[in-house]
Amino acid sequence: xxxxxxxxxxxxxxxxxxxxxxxxxxxxxxxxxxxxxxREWFVEEALDRDLEVxxxxxxxxxxxxxxxxxxxxVVTGSHLDSVPHGGAYDGPLGVVSGLLAVDRLRERxxxxxxxIAVVVFTEEEGARFGVPCLGSRLMTGAFDxxxxxxxxxxxxxxxxxxxxxxxxxxxxxxxxxERLARIGAFVELHVEQGRALDHLNxxxxxxxxxxxxxxxxxxxxxxxxxxxxxxxxxxHDPMLTLAHTVVATDEAARTxxxxxxxxxxxxxxxxxxxxxxxxxxxxxxxxxxxxxxxxLVDSIRERAEKRARMDGTHVTMTAESxxxxxxxxxxxxxxxxxxxxxxxxxxxxxxxxxxxxxxVDTAMLFVRNPTGISHAPQESASAVDCSIGVEKLTDLLAxxxx
Ligand code: GLV
Ligand code: MN
Ligand code: MN
Ligand code: MN
Numbered sequence: 001x002x003x004x005x006x007x008x009x010x011x012x013x014x015x016x017x018x019x020x021x022x023x024x025x026x027x028x029x030x031x032x033x034x035x036x037x038x039r040e041w042f043v044e045e046a047l048d049r050d051l052e053v054x055x056x057x058x059x060x061x062x063x064x065x066x067x068x069x070x071x072x073x074v075v076t077g078s079h080l081d082s083v084p085h086g087g088a089y090d091g092p093l094g095v096v097s098g099l100l101a102v103d104r105l106r107e108r109x110x111x112x113x114x115x116i117a118v119v120v121f122t123e124e125e126g127a128r129f130g131v132p133c134l135g136s137r138l139m140t141g142a143f144d145x146x147x148x149x150x151x152x153x154x155x156x157x158x159x160x161x162x163x164x165x166x167x168x169x170x171x172x173x174x175x176x177x178e179r180l181a182r183i184g185a186f187v188e189l190h191v192e193q194g195r196a197l198d199h200l201n202x203x204x205x206x207x208x209x210x211x212x213x214x215x216x217x218x219x220x221x222x223x224x225x226x227x228x229x230x231x232x233x234x235x236h237d238p239m240l241t242l243a244h245t246v247v248a249t250d251e252a253a254r255t256x257x258x259x260x261x262x263x264x265x266x267x268x269x270x271x272x273x274x275x276x277x278x279x280x281x282x283x284x285x286x287x288x289x290x291x292x293x294x295x296l297v298d299s300i301r302e303r304a305e306k307r308a309r310m311d312g313t314h315v316t317m318t319a320e321s322x323x324x325x326x327x328x329x330x331x332x333x334x335x336x337x338x339x340x341x342x343x344x345x346x347x348x349x350x351x352x353x354x355x356x357x358x359x360v361d362t363a364m365l366f367v368r369n370p371t372g373i374s375h376a377p378q379e380s381a382s383a384v385d386c387s388i389g390v391e392k393l394t395d396l397l398a399x400x401x402x
Pocket of ligand 2: 079090091124190351
Protein backbone atom coordinates (compact mmCIF):
# COMPACT_ATOMS: atom_id res chain seq x y z
CA UNK A 1 0.00 0.00 0.00
CA UNK A 2 0.90 3.61 -0.37
CA UNK A 3 0.63 4.59 3.26
CA UNK A 4 -0.35 8.19 4.10
CA UNK A 5 3.15 8.57 5.55
CA UNK A 6 4.72 7.48 2.31
CA UNK A 7 2.57 9.88 0.34
CA UNK A 8 3.43 12.65 2.80
CA UNK A 9 7.17 11.99 2.46
CA UNK A 10 7.25 12.59 -1.31
CA UNK A 11 4.70 15.38 -1.03
CA UNK A 12 6.85 17.06 1.60
CA UNK A 13 9.84 17.16 -0.72
CA UNK A 14 7.91 19.34 -3.20
CA UNK A 15 5.73 21.43 -0.94
CA UNK A 16 8.38 23.89 0.35
CA UNK A 17 9.06 25.09 -3.23
CA UNK A 18 7.27 28.27 -4.28
CA UNK A 19 5.33 29.24 -1.17
CA UNK A 20 3.87 32.65 -1.92
CA UNK A 21 4.10 34.22 1.50
CA UNK A 22 2.55 33.40 4.81
CA UNK A 23 -0.97 32.63 3.55
CA UNK A 24 -0.04 29.03 2.67
CA UNK A 25 -0.53 29.69 -1.05
CA UNK A 26 1.85 29.09 -3.95
CA UNK A 27 3.33 31.19 -6.71
CA UNK A 28 4.68 28.80 -9.30
CA UNK A 29 4.33 30.59 -12.62
CA UNK A 30 5.69 28.81 -15.66
CA UNK A 31 9.36 29.29 -16.53
CA UNK A 32 10.12 31.41 -13.48
CA UNK A 33 13.02 30.43 -11.22
CA UNK A 34 10.53 28.75 -8.90
CA UNK A 35 9.06 26.70 -11.73
CA UNK A 36 12.53 25.65 -12.79
CA UNK A 37 13.20 24.40 -9.25
CA UNK A 38 9.92 22.42 -9.37
CA ARG A 39 10.98 20.95 -12.69
CA GLU A 40 14.38 20.02 -11.29
CA TRP A 41 12.61 18.32 -8.41
CA PHE A 42 10.65 16.24 -10.92
CA VAL A 43 13.74 15.34 -12.93
CA GLU A 44 15.56 14.19 -9.79
CA GLU A 45 12.63 12.10 -8.62
CA ALA A 46 12.35 10.54 -12.06
CA LEU A 47 16.07 9.76 -12.28
CA ASP A 48 16.01 8.30 -8.76
CA ARG A 49 13.44 5.86 -10.16
CA ASP A 50 15.58 5.04 -13.19
CA LEU A 51 13.04 6.67 -15.48
CA GLU A 52 14.24 8.22 -18.72
CA VAL A 53 13.63 11.97 -18.66
CA UNK A 54 12.77 13.93 -21.76
CA UNK A 55 11.65 17.51 -22.40
CA UNK A 56 9.50 17.87 -25.50
CA UNK A 57 9.52 20.72 -28.03
CA UNK A 58 6.81 22.55 -26.03
CA UNK A 59 8.54 22.25 -22.68
CA UNK A 60 6.43 19.42 -21.28
CA UNK A 61 8.47 17.00 -19.17
CA UNK A 62 8.21 13.23 -19.61
CA UNK A 63 9.61 10.47 -17.39
CA UNK A 64 9.56 7.10 -19.12
CA UNK A 65 9.48 3.59 -17.79
CA UNK A 66 10.04 1.59 -20.95
CA UNK A 67 10.80 2.61 -24.49
CA UNK A 68 9.45 6.09 -25.38
CA UNK A 69 9.43 5.22 -29.07
CA UNK A 70 7.11 2.27 -28.59
CA UNK A 71 3.41 2.63 -29.48
CA UNK A 72 0.49 2.55 -27.06
CA UNK A 73 2.09 4.29 -24.09
CA VAL A 74 0.10 4.62 -20.89
CA VAL A 75 0.63 8.16 -19.61
CA THR A 76 -0.35 9.79 -16.34
CA GLY A 77 0.48 13.18 -14.84
CA SER A 78 -0.70 16.76 -14.52
CA HIS A 79 1.05 20.11 -14.00
CA LEU A 80 3.27 21.90 -11.48
CA ASP A 81 2.45 25.54 -12.27
CA SER A 82 -0.06 27.43 -10.10
CA VAL A 83 -2.34 30.43 -10.16
CA PRO A 84 -1.12 33.36 -7.99
CA HIS A 85 -1.53 32.32 -4.35
CA GLY A 86 -2.98 29.01 -5.50
CA GLY A 87 -3.43 25.86 -3.47
CA ALA A 88 -0.87 23.11 -3.08
CA TYR A 89 -2.77 20.30 -4.77
CA ASP A 90 -4.09 21.63 -8.10
CA GLY A 91 -1.60 20.00 -10.47
CA PRO A 92 1.16 18.67 -8.19
CA LEU A 93 -1.13 16.00 -6.72
CA GLY A 94 -1.36 14.34 -10.13
CA VAL A 95 2.41 14.46 -10.64
CA VAL A 96 3.30 13.11 -7.19
CA SER A 97 0.62 10.42 -7.53
CA GLY A 98 2.01 9.42 -10.93
CA LEU A 99 5.51 8.91 -9.52
CA LEU A 100 4.16 6.92 -6.57
CA ALA A 101 2.00 4.83 -8.90
CA VAL A 102 5.15 3.83 -10.81
CA ASP A 103 6.67 2.70 -7.49
CA ARG A 104 3.54 0.74 -6.69
CA LEU A 105 3.36 -0.96 -10.09
CA ARG A 106 6.92 -2.16 -9.61
CA GLU A 107 6.22 -3.34 -6.07
CA ARG A 108 3.22 -5.25 -7.30
CA UNK A 109 5.45 -6.94 -9.84
CA UNK A 110 3.50 -5.59 -12.81
CA UNK A 111 5.40 -6.15 -16.05
CA UNK A 112 4.06 -3.57 -18.49
CA UNK A 113 3.73 -4.58 -22.10
CA UNK A 114 3.59 -0.90 -23.05
CA UNK A 115 5.74 2.04 -21.98
CA ILE A 116 4.51 4.06 -19.02
CA ALA A 117 5.19 7.76 -18.60
CA VAL A 118 4.62 10.44 -16.00
CA VAL A 119 4.14 13.82 -17.66
CA VAL A 120 4.31 17.41 -16.39
CA PHE A 121 2.44 19.74 -18.71
CA THR A 122 3.59 23.35 -18.97
CA GLU A 123 1.55 26.49 -18.19
CA GLU A 124 -1.67 24.59 -17.45
CA GLU A 125 -3.14 27.50 -15.51
CA GLY A 126 -2.29 30.11 -18.09
CA ALA A 127 -1.47 32.28 -15.09
CA ARG A 128 1.62 33.78 -16.70
CA PHE A 129 0.81 34.03 -20.41
CA GLY A 130 -3.00 33.98 -20.31
CA VAL A 131 -3.67 30.80 -22.28
CA PRO A 132 -4.60 27.79 -20.12
CA CYS A 133 -3.24 24.31 -20.95
CA LEU A 134 -0.67 25.93 -23.22
CA GLY A 135 1.72 22.95 -23.20
CA SER A 136 -0.92 20.41 -24.15
CA ARG A 137 -2.61 22.76 -26.61
CA LEU A 138 0.64 23.40 -28.43
CA MET A 139 1.37 19.67 -28.51
CA THR A 140 -2.06 18.84 -29.97
CA GLY A 141 -2.07 21.83 -32.32
CA ALA A 142 -5.09 23.34 -30.55
CA PHE A 143 -3.08 26.54 -30.09
CA ASP A 144 -0.90 27.97 -32.79
CA UNK A 145 2.84 28.28 -32.13
CA UNK A 146 3.00 31.64 -33.92
CA UNK A 147 0.24 32.96 -31.63
CA UNK A 148 2.13 31.62 -28.61
CA UNK A 149 5.19 33.60 -29.67
CA UNK A 150 3.07 36.75 -29.59
CA UNK A 151 2.20 36.20 -25.90
CA UNK A 152 3.69 38.40 -23.21
CA UNK A 153 3.39 38.17 -19.44
CA UNK A 154 2.25 41.03 -17.20
CA UNK A 155 5.79 42.37 -17.01
CA UNK A 156 6.04 42.47 -20.78
CA UNK A 157 8.33 39.41 -21.05
CA UNK A 158 7.84 37.57 -24.31
CA UNK A 159 7.09 33.87 -24.11
CA UNK A 160 10.02 33.23 -26.45
CA UNK A 161 12.39 34.90 -23.99
CA UNK A 162 10.94 33.08 -21.00
CA UNK A 163 11.32 29.66 -22.56
CA UNK A 164 14.64 30.52 -24.20
CA UNK A 165 16.05 31.40 -20.81
CA UNK A 166 15.06 27.91 -19.68
CA UNK A 167 16.96 26.37 -22.58
CA UNK A 168 14.05 25.71 -24.95
CA UNK A 169 14.16 26.68 -28.63
CA UNK A 170 11.18 28.95 -29.45
CA UNK A 171 11.42 27.97 -33.12
CA UNK A 172 10.56 24.39 -32.26
CA UNK A 173 7.25 25.11 -30.48
CA UNK A 174 4.27 23.49 -32.12
CA UNK A 175 2.31 20.32 -32.84
CA UNK A 176 3.87 17.01 -31.94
CA UNK A 177 1.68 14.49 -33.80
CA GLU A 178 4.12 11.56 -33.60
CA ARG A 179 4.34 11.86 -29.83
CA LEU A 180 0.57 12.14 -29.57
CA ALA A 181 0.05 9.12 -31.80
CA ARG A 182 2.23 6.99 -29.54
CA ILE A 183 0.04 7.61 -26.49
CA GLY A 184 -2.50 4.85 -26.02
CA ALA A 185 -4.13 6.14 -22.84
CA PHE A 186 -3.92 9.20 -20.59
CA VAL A 187 -5.08 9.40 -16.99
CA GLU A 188 -4.92 12.65 -15.00
CA LEU A 189 -5.46 12.49 -11.27
CA HIS A 190 -6.50 15.84 -9.78
CA VAL A 191 -7.75 17.29 -6.53
CA GLU A 192 -11.49 17.88 -6.72
CA GLN A 193 -12.35 21.58 -7.05
CA GLY A 194 -15.68 21.41 -5.26
CA ARG A 195 -17.33 19.39 -2.52
CA ALA A 196 -19.27 16.73 -4.42
CA LEU A 197 -17.07 13.86 -3.19
CA ASP A 198 -17.24 15.14 0.35
CA HIS A 199 -21.03 15.12 0.18
CA LEU A 200 -20.97 11.61 -1.30
CA ASN A 201 -18.54 10.48 1.39
CA UNK A 202 -16.20 9.13 -1.30
CA UNK A 203 -12.40 9.59 -1.33
CA UNK A 204 -12.08 9.28 -5.11
CA UNK A 205 -14.27 10.05 -8.14
CA UNK A 206 -14.11 9.76 -11.90
CA UNK A 207 -14.73 12.73 -14.22
CA UNK A 208 -17.62 12.50 -16.67
CA UNK A 209 -17.27 15.86 -18.43
CA UNK A 210 -15.71 19.33 -18.40
CA UNK A 211 -17.95 22.34 -18.95
CA UNK A 212 -17.12 24.45 -21.99
CA UNK A 213 -15.39 27.64 -20.90
CA UNK A 214 -13.61 30.72 -22.13
CA UNK A 215 -11.48 33.67 -21.13
CA UNK A 216 -12.34 37.12 -22.52
CA UNK A 217 -10.60 40.43 -22.17
CA UNK A 218 -12.61 43.66 -21.96
CA UNK A 219 -10.79 46.91 -22.73
CA UNK A 220 -12.54 50.09 -21.66
CA UNK A 221 -11.40 53.52 -22.77
CA UNK A 222 -12.63 56.85 -21.44
CA UNK A 223 -11.15 60.20 -20.58
CA UNK A 224 -8.51 60.57 -17.88
CA UNK A 225 -9.11 63.68 -15.81
CA UNK A 226 -8.80 65.31 -12.41
CA UNK A 227 -10.74 63.54 -9.64
CA UNK A 228 -11.29 66.78 -7.71
CA UNK A 229 -12.25 69.23 -10.41
CA UNK A 230 -14.16 67.25 -13.04
CA UNK A 231 -17.92 67.64 -12.57
CA UNK A 232 -19.77 64.34 -12.30
CA UNK A 233 -21.78 65.23 -15.42
CA UNK A 234 -18.60 65.79 -17.46
CA UNK A 235 -16.96 62.43 -16.82
CA HIS A 236 -16.23 59.54 -19.16
CA ASP A 237 -15.03 57.07 -16.59
CA PRO A 238 -14.05 53.61 -17.90
CA MET A 239 -13.90 52.25 -14.34
CA LEU A 240 -17.61 52.94 -14.01
CA THR A 241 -18.35 50.96 -17.17
CA LEU A 242 -16.09 48.21 -15.88
CA ALA A 243 -17.89 48.11 -12.54
CA HIS A 244 -21.27 47.76 -14.26
CA THR A 245 -19.82 44.98 -16.40
CA VAL A 246 -18.79 43.10 -13.26
CA VAL A 247 -22.34 43.41 -11.90
CA ALA A 248 -23.74 42.33 -15.28
CA THR A 249 -21.44 39.29 -15.18
CA ASP A 250 -22.80 38.15 -11.85
CA GLU A 251 -26.41 38.71 -12.89
CA ALA A 252 -26.03 37.00 -16.26
CA ALA A 253 -24.36 33.95 -14.71
CA ARG A 254 -27.22 33.53 -12.25
CA THR A 255 -29.82 33.98 -15.00
CA UNK A 256 -28.17 31.36 -17.20
CA UNK A 257 -27.40 28.84 -14.42
CA UNK A 258 -23.74 29.23 -15.32
CA UNK A 259 -20.51 30.42 -13.67
CA UNK A 260 -18.92 33.73 -14.63
CA UNK A 261 -16.22 35.69 -12.87
CA UNK A 262 -14.20 38.83 -13.23
CA UNK A 263 -11.14 37.98 -11.15
CA UNK A 264 -8.63 40.36 -12.64
CA UNK A 265 -8.83 44.09 -13.42
CA UNK A 266 -6.34 46.78 -14.32
CA UNK A 267 -6.75 50.54 -14.42
CA UNK A 268 -4.50 53.14 -15.98
CA UNK A 269 -2.96 55.29 -14.75
CA UNK A 270 -4.24 53.66 -11.54
CA UNK A 271 -4.10 56.80 -9.41
CA UNK A 272 -6.40 57.64 -6.51
CA UNK A 273 -6.86 61.24 -7.58
CA UNK A 274 -7.34 60.68 -11.30
CA UNK A 275 -10.30 59.41 -13.30
CA UNK A 276 -8.89 56.46 -15.21
CA UNK A 277 -8.20 56.84 -18.91
CA UNK A 278 -8.32 53.11 -19.58
CA UNK A 279 -9.30 49.96 -17.74
CA UNK A 280 -9.27 46.26 -18.52
CA UNK A 281 -11.16 43.33 -17.02
CA UNK A 282 -10.78 39.62 -17.65
CA UNK A 283 -13.92 37.51 -17.75
CA UNK A 284 -13.86 33.78 -17.06
CA UNK A 285 -17.15 32.21 -18.19
CA UNK A 286 -18.26 28.58 -17.97
CA UNK A 287 -21.54 26.77 -18.61
CA UNK A 288 -22.86 23.23 -18.93
CA UNK A 289 -23.20 23.52 -22.73
CA UNK A 290 -21.73 25.64 -25.50
CA UNK A 291 -24.99 27.34 -26.45
CA UNK A 292 -25.56 28.60 -22.91
CA UNK A 293 -21.94 29.75 -22.72
CA UNK A 294 -22.38 31.75 -25.93
CA UNK A 295 -25.62 33.34 -24.70
CA LEU A 296 -23.99 34.18 -21.39
CA VAL A 297 -20.99 35.88 -22.96
CA ASP A 298 -23.14 37.71 -25.55
CA SER A 299 -25.38 39.08 -22.82
CA ILE A 300 -22.44 40.32 -20.75
CA ARG A 301 -20.86 41.98 -23.81
CA GLU A 302 -24.17 43.63 -24.79
CA ARG A 303 -24.63 45.01 -21.30
CA ALA A 304 -21.06 46.32 -21.26
CA GLU A 305 -21.65 48.06 -24.60
CA LYS A 306 -24.93 49.54 -23.45
CA ARG A 307 -23.35 50.89 -20.31
CA ALA A 308 -20.41 52.29 -22.31
CA ARG A 309 -22.87 54.32 -24.39
CA MET A 310 -24.38 55.75 -21.20
CA ASP A 311 -20.94 56.59 -19.78
CA GLY A 312 -19.53 58.02 -23.01
CA THR A 313 -16.79 55.40 -22.93
CA HIS A 314 -15.80 52.67 -25.37
CA VAL A 315 -15.48 48.94 -24.83
CA THR A 316 -14.09 46.06 -26.87
CA MET A 317 -14.14 42.37 -26.01
CA THR A 318 -11.50 39.87 -27.19
CA ALA A 319 -11.70 36.11 -26.65
CA GLU A 320 -8.32 34.97 -25.31
CA SER A 321 -9.09 31.26 -25.21
CA UNK A 322 -12.15 29.11 -25.70
CA UNK A 323 -12.44 25.46 -24.73
CA UNK A 324 -15.31 23.34 -26.01
CA UNK A 325 -17.27 20.83 -23.96
CA UNK A 326 -15.38 17.66 -23.08
CA UNK A 327 -17.09 14.35 -22.43
CA UNK A 328 -14.95 11.57 -20.99
CA UNK A 329 -16.78 8.81 -22.80
CA UNK A 330 -13.96 6.58 -24.06
CA UNK A 331 -12.95 3.10 -22.95
CA UNK A 332 -10.39 4.28 -20.41
CA UNK A 333 -12.95 6.41 -18.66
CA UNK A 334 -15.52 3.61 -18.72
CA UNK A 335 -12.91 1.25 -17.31
CA UNK A 336 -12.06 3.75 -14.56
CA UNK A 337 -15.70 4.10 -13.51
CA UNK A 338 -16.24 0.36 -13.57
CA UNK A 339 -12.99 -0.80 -11.97
CA UNK A 340 -12.68 1.80 -9.26
CA UNK A 341 -16.29 1.69 -8.11
CA UNK A 342 -16.11 5.44 -7.70
CA UNK A 343 -18.79 8.09 -8.29
CA UNK A 344 -18.81 9.85 -11.64
CA UNK A 345 -19.06 13.65 -11.73
CA UNK A 346 -18.65 16.61 -14.10
CA UNK A 347 -16.45 19.62 -13.42
CA UNK A 348 -16.31 23.27 -14.36
CA UNK A 349 -12.49 23.32 -14.26
CA UNK A 350 -10.23 23.00 -17.28
CA UNK A 351 -7.49 20.38 -17.52
CA UNK A 352 -4.85 19.05 -19.89
CA UNK A 353 -6.89 15.84 -19.84
CA UNK A 354 -9.65 17.78 -21.58
CA UNK A 355 -7.27 18.92 -24.31
CA UNK A 356 -5.84 15.43 -24.77
CA UNK A 357 -9.24 13.74 -24.78
CA UNK A 358 -9.82 14.91 -28.36
CA UNK A 359 -6.83 12.81 -29.46
CA VAL A 360 -6.21 10.11 -26.85
CA ASP A 361 -8.45 7.78 -24.85
CA THR A 362 -8.48 9.72 -21.58
CA ALA A 363 -9.80 9.52 -18.03
CA MET A 364 -9.64 11.77 -14.98
CA LEU A 365 -9.70 10.80 -11.33
CA PHE A 366 -10.57 13.26 -8.58
CA VAL A 367 -9.47 13.11 -4.95
CA ARG A 368 -11.81 14.50 -2.30
CA ASN A 369 -11.23 18.08 -1.18
CA PRO A 370 -12.87 18.66 2.23
CA THR A 371 -12.88 22.46 1.95
CA GLY A 372 -14.09 22.35 -1.65
CA ILE A 373 -11.86 25.38 -2.23
CA SER A 374 -9.40 25.59 -5.11
CA HIS A 375 -7.22 28.27 -6.73
CA ALA A 376 -6.76 29.56 -3.18
CA PRO A 377 -4.55 28.56 -0.23
CA GLN A 378 -7.39 26.71 1.56
CA GLU A 379 -7.47 24.00 -1.12
CA SER A 380 -7.17 20.67 0.71
CA ALA A 381 -6.87 16.88 0.56
CA SER A 382 -5.96 14.48 3.35
CA ALA A 383 -2.88 12.26 3.10
CA VAL A 384 -5.18 9.28 3.63
CA ASP A 385 -7.34 10.20 0.63
CA CYS A 386 -4.27 10.98 -1.46
CA SER A 387 -2.82 7.56 -0.69
CA ILE A 388 -6.13 5.96 -1.72
CA GLY A 389 -5.95 8.02 -4.90
CA VAL A 390 -2.48 6.60 -5.62
CA GLU A 391 -3.74 3.04 -5.17
CA LYS A 392 -6.73 3.64 -7.47
CA LEU A 393 -4.47 5.22 -10.06
CA THR A 394 -2.15 2.22 -9.78
CA ASP A 395 -5.09 -0.17 -10.25
CA LEU A 396 -6.12 1.63 -13.40
CA LEU A 397 -2.60 1.90 -14.85
CA ALA A 398 -2.01 -1.79 -14.11
CA UNK A 399 -5.10 -2.69 -16.13
CA UNK A 400 -4.10 -0.38 -18.98
CA UNK A 401 -0.47 -1.42 -19.35
CA UNK A 402 -1.04 -5.17 -19.60
C1 GLV B 1 -7.72 25.81 -14.57
O1 GLV B 1 -7.53 25.31 -13.49
C2 GLV B 1 -8.98 26.38 -14.81
O2 GLV B 1 -9.94 25.63 -15.04
O3 GLV B 1 -9.06 27.59 -14.71
MN1 MN C 1 -5.05 21.71 -12.39
MN1 MN D 1 -6.17 25.10 -11.71
MN1 MN E 1 -6.98 23.39 -14.55
